[in-house]
Amino acid sequence: METDKDLPENNNSDKNLLVQALPKEKVDLTKKPSFLEKWFAPMKNKKPRKDNKFFGFMQQLGGTFMLPVAVLSIAGVFLGLGSGLQSVVTNEVSHVGYTILGFIGTIGQFFFDLLGLSFTIAIVVGLASNNAGSAAFAAVLSYFGTLAGMNFMIGVLPPHVYSVIFNSAGVEAETIKLVKPMFGFAKVMDLSILGAIFNGIIVWKLHEFFQYKQLPTAFSFFGGKRLTPSISLIVFPVFGMALVFIWPWIAKGLYWMGVGFTYLGHFGPGLFIFTSRLLCPTGLHHMLNALFSQTAVGGNWTIIQNDGTEIIVQGTLKAMQAFLGNGQMIPPELARWMTGSYILPIFFGLPAAAFAIYMAAKKDQRPVIKGAIISGILATAVGGVTETIEFLFLFIAPWLYIFHALMVGLGYIVFSLARTQIGLGGELPTWIIYGPIQGWATRWWMALICGPIWSLIYFNVFYFSIKKFDIKTIGRTAEIKTNTLMNNFVGDALKAPTDKNKKRAKTKEAKVKPEEIMAEQILLMVGGWNNIDKLTNCFSRLRMTFKEPIELTDEQVKAIGAVGLIKISDTSYQIVCGAKVEGVRDFMERKKVLISND
Numbered sequence: 389m390e391t392d393k394d395l396p397e398n399n400n401s402d403k404n405l406l407v408q409a410l411p412k413e414k415v416d417l418t419k420k421p422s423f424l425e426k427w428f429a430p431m432k433n434k435k436p437r438k439d440n441k442f443f444g445f446m447q448q449l450g451g452t453f454m455l456p457v458a459v460l461s462i463a464g465v466f467l468g469l470g471s472g473l474q475s476v477v478t479n480e481v482s483h484v485g486y487t488i489l490g491f492i493g494t495i496g497q498f499f500f501d502l503l504g505l506s507f508t509i510a511i512v513v514g515l516a517s518n519n520a521g522s523a524a525f526a527a528v529l530s531y532f533g534t535l536a537g538m539n540f541m542i543g544v545l546p547p548h549v550y551s552v553i554f555n556s557a558g559v560e561a562e563t564i565k566l567v568k569p570m571f572g573f574a575k576v577m578d579l580s581i582l583g584a585i586f587n588g589i590i591v592w593k594l595h596e597f598f599q600y601k602q603l604p605t606a607f608s609f610f611g612g613k614r615l616t617p618s619i620s621l622i623v624f625p626v627f628g629m630a631l632v633f634i635w636p637w638i639a640k641g642l643y644w645m646g647v648g649f650t651y652l653g654h655f656g657p658g659l660f661i662f663t664s665r666l667l668c669p670t671g672l673h674h675m676l677n678a679l680f681s682q683t684a685v686g687g688n689w690t691i692i693q694n695d696g697t698e699i700i701v702q703g704t705l706k707a708m709q710a711f712l713g714n715g716q717m718i719p720p721e722l723a724r725w726m727t728g729s730y731i732l733p734i735f736f737g738l739p740a741a742a743f744a745i746y747m748a749a750k751k752d753q754r755p756v757i758k759g760a761i762i763s764g765i766l767a768t769a770v771g772g773v774t775e776t777i778e779f780l781f782l783f784i785a786p787w788l789y790i791f792h793a794l795m796v797g798l799g800y801i802v803f804s805l806a807r808t809q810i811g812l813g814g815e816l817p818t819w820i821i822y823g824p825i826q827g828w829a830t831r832w833w834m835a836l837i838c839g840p841i842w843s844l845i846y847f848n849v850f851y852f853s854i855k856k857f858d859i860k861t862i863g864r865t866a867e868i869k870t871n872t873l874m875n876n877f878v879g880d881a882l883k884a885p886t887d888k889n890k891k892r893a894k895t896k897e898a899k900v901k902p903e904e905i906m907a908e909q910i911l912l913m914v915g916g917w918n919n920i921d922k923l924t925n926c927f928s929r930l931r932m933t934f935k936e937p938i939e940l941t942d943e944q945v946k947a948i949g950a951v952g953l954i955k956i957s958d959t960s961y962q963i964v965c966g967a968k969v970e971g972v973r974d975f976m977e978r979k980k981v982l983i984s985n986d
Contacts, residue, residue, distance in 0.1 A: 449585070450674040451924045451931055452514030456506040457674070459499060460705070464812050467496030468821040471712040493713070500709040503682060504584045505531050511588025514924065516595055522613040523595045529617055530591045530624040532571065534583075537628020539573040545632070553636050559643055565700040566639055577635050580703065581682040582642075590627070594619060642684035642702075650687065654804040657724045662797035666790070668775075669782060669954060674926075681705040686725060691716070708811045717829065718822075720807040728810025728830075729803035730772075731819045733796050736839040737846040738777045739765045741792070744850035745780055749863025757863040764951075767967045772815030775928040776966040779952035781850070783942065785859045791849060795842065806834050902949065903971030907979065909948040910963065910972070914938055917980045921959075925973045929954070930963040 470493025499506070505528070512527040513520045545553070554561035561567050570576050579587070595616040603611040610618055649656045660680060667673040680686040682703040689707035691699050693714050701710050704725045711718050718726075746754060746761045764776035782789045803810075808831040813819035823832030854861055914920060914934060922933040928951075937958035945953045945963050954962040965972050 446675075448515065448922065448924060448931065448933075449511065449589075451926050452511045452588075453507070453674045453678060454926045455510040455514070456503070459506070460503070461814075461818070463496040463499040464705075464708075465496065465818060465821055466492050467500075467709060467712055468811065468818070469825070470494070470496065471715065471826075473825065497709060497713050500706060503581065503706075504579055507581055507584035507678075508587045508591070511585065512591045512595065515588070515592040517922075519595070519599050519613040522599070522617060523591065526595060526617040526620040527588065527591050529620040530587050530627075531584075533620060533624030534579070534587060534628035534631065535571060535573050535576045537625035537630075538576045538632055539628075540625070541629040541632040542567060542575040553633060559640055561636070566636060577631070577639065578702075579631075579635065581678045582638070583631075583635070587624070590623075591616070591620060594623070639684060642679075643688060646684045646687045646702075649685070654724070654801050657804055658797035658801040660725070661800050662793050665793035665796050668778075669789075680725060687722070689722060712811070717826065718809050718811045720804070720809055723809045723811060724800065724804035726811050726813075728808055728813040728819070728822065729799040729835075730796070731813045731816070731823075731835045732799040732838055732842045733792065734772055734774060734814070735769045735816060735819075735835075736842040737792070737795055738768050738774060740843040740846040741850045742768075742777045742780070744847045745854065745861045746863070748851055748854040748861065753863035760862065760951075763966070770816050771967060772818075773928050773967055775964050776951055779964045780862055781859070783952060784861065785853070785857075788850065788853060788859075792846075795845070799838070799842070802838060803834060806831060808832070808834055901971065901975075903968050904975045906949050906965065906968070907972045907975035910945075911976060911979060913940060913944060913948075923973060923976060925965075925969045928964055928966050928969055930965050930969055930972060932961055932963070934959045934961075 470489045470491075473489050508531045509524050509527045512523045516523040542550070554566060566577055567575050568578065570578060598615040598619060599613050601611060601615055602608065603615070649660070652659065660676075664673045664676050667676060680703070682705055684702040686702065686704040687707065689701050689710070691701065691707070691710040691714060693699060699710065701707050704722060707722050708718055708726065711722070742761050742765050746757065749757055764780070767773040767776040778789065778792070810819065810826075810830050810832055811822040813822060819832075819835075823830055823835070826832075853859060854864070858864075910930070911917065914932065915936070915938060919934050919936055919938065920932060921935045922931075924931045938961075939958075940953055940955070940961055940963075942953045951964040951966050953964070956962065
């Protein structure tokens, strides 16, 4: 009789596989899953991640800031324009003109009071995979629900418990105005941008979990996309009550962090912006900037209002709004932390670096790269989109980028020592509004003194470094003289097979925009919409997360007209498109709609 030992090895293997395949316990196949089992089945059967996506998520989170930041920039322009011109066109000179300018300032001023709510909504909308409308509604409910919960809990706290929570850790709540009235609530805490991040992420997680969940038939109307707003109505007042015992300690920690930065004196702003510029290639600089501009890390500022009362605000942007809103100039101690000195790298330094790259290029390549250099200079100097030049040297000569970050920090230190009073200056129009228009006392003329020096330093460092170390910047390699991929695409798409169609082809070619061509080529490179999981953008970068790993190269994206490529992981890339990034994304989204309609 044949035993198990006498069986061939392959039979034994087959036997083991058969045994493993047999069910270890009796399973009732006729049993239907319960209601809760249906809900939690996606979580139970979820495959483990093969890579760490935390860094990619942080970049995506930073990208959601772009919507409120863009509106904030416009609000800052109106606020600066109104307050600056009111110092010239006084009420005595022209009552009508003074009133109109006051209204212009009001347009910019009110948005600063909505920053927490705005960021909460933007984070949820930016992260939501679908049904962004209901997600935004849930975000509004979450924000006000949190305030309602805080208002209730603070109102019922016994005095001794209130004192332990709010008047400890070396700072009293009244000193930093931790508890104040907001949006009709008598006693709440301003959660600022940090609280908006917490709220937004929680709402997003709830939305992603509940947006497709169906309730039993009797309650089916409240299921699906209506479920998250309904749950937010219950969850966030409780969340606000809990925050009363947590947030004061976070706020005091931010307060002492801001105090610590003041001890760094004139070097503090330089260290801050140097760190921010080093984080810029990763996209995480938005979060650092937001901490300084909208929380106590950026300082606690006391402002005497027009009626003689004192208010205390936290963060550099809010302080600027309070000073200008009360007809006061921005003090040098505040201006040193803001972007007034940024005019040195964007208008003088980086354009000089771009010119150095052009002059260091091979003579036969200069006509080819001239367009890219000029458009990069214009985007940087006028629009403040520095990536169009920075990405020309960031990856091939990182130490030049570190030099650039040091020069940005040095500019902050020099303007701090000169006690300039320029608020914003991230792009030329804004700098003009917050510099020359605000008056001679802002010391805007320091830019005219330091600017040429910055240009000279940048040009010489870049030109001689490129030549000395043979850095392969644009125009110094065996690059294609024409955009081959783009030309091939245009040629294939617009080819006229007969003379009869030549006129029609020319008309169609005239209508094709560069953004549309680039969008089409990007979709071809990444495998189309079937492989795209998420698509977002910031001021200059197209951020993409893919379902399956792909391999993209810097040469590929440059061949279709992009500035450069940042690889986060095998499934996450950023393509630097420059100022046309919004148009590129729009055309990609339109392509998705056309595919779904087909």
